[in-house]
Amino acid sequence: MSDESRDFHRPVRRPAELFDRRFAANDPAEVSRVAHSTAAALLNRVRADPNSAIVDRLIAFTDEHGIDDIAELWSRSPSRTLPGALWRLYLVQRMIHDDPHTAALLYERGRVEISSADPVVAGAPSPAGPAELVALVDEILRGLFQGDFAIALERAAAFCRVQASGATHLADDYEVTEPERASALTKRALRLSTYASDLAACARLWRMESLS
Template identity: 40%
Template structure:
């Protein structure tokens, strides 16, 4: 199991940065092809080394290593129900939960009673404190690489829906509340894309 991890290690750091630098001025079709190729390569690496914690941990912390901006350049423009689009949503979720854990925890705790089914699927510990929020974001990415990929996508989707419910409930009247409702809509759009991606993975049609 150690040989694949050593062979693929450059792909999750320097090579991703190099690919992004070469793609910035590229044609949209070429950039989309690169998005799909890199997403498929990462998932393949992760699933081929399942059971080996070291390479999986590197993949989970990929945004910490190469920077979220690098992943955005690669994947943000992909359809939300595609593999690169789903990866972008999950890495964005992890970064958000890690860097803004208190705020995400507040939204999640508010929304959990408003979306009880999604709250169960998301699987956040009962206290739903910032540590629990960060842990579930790591668990979702771990599941992407070491568990059932569709289940990981569904957990991510459920998490976004609970947060969206919390945002909507807490939104006040006026411009600030309108901004929060807009963010809730974006959270739901992420959830819908991840849900469609999970269905496509089960059907063998995930692009």
């Protein structure tokens, strides 16, 4: 499990050691090959026949089984690759589903504070409550399989930037009275900002037919 996934992750239910044994993790090239091939196969299969029921089941799968069961392969991939992008998108989805109230608080604060068009690009209603945030992140994931993949990545990047803005400003609010909470929010803001940069880069690579 990569360190960057620890902030936005359920408890691990499939030990990494099992993954190592099954996919010969002592051979990084083999791990990379399997991660890339499974990500491409999943994406190509669903996009070739974007049946709504299949897409809905795929998106709901993480609700029922957690990220490890579907994306353990992708967690070790470089951030600006197809499996790396899918891993980060599912982590963001898990973060929203696990704690939609905090997500809504961060998003609304970020929407008010941010000076860019990111709230418009992300597409959340204003104001956005917990239910709206859950619906939005699922809609963004649905766009990976049924719409323009690059646009879905750009929406996810914009969403992360708004959340990062909210986390940064809330961290400032708590810095004096609750320094530990401020530190946690700052860490989340940094992680979200990194995800935003990676997802935006993946969108550009996809448009150049270079994301693999």
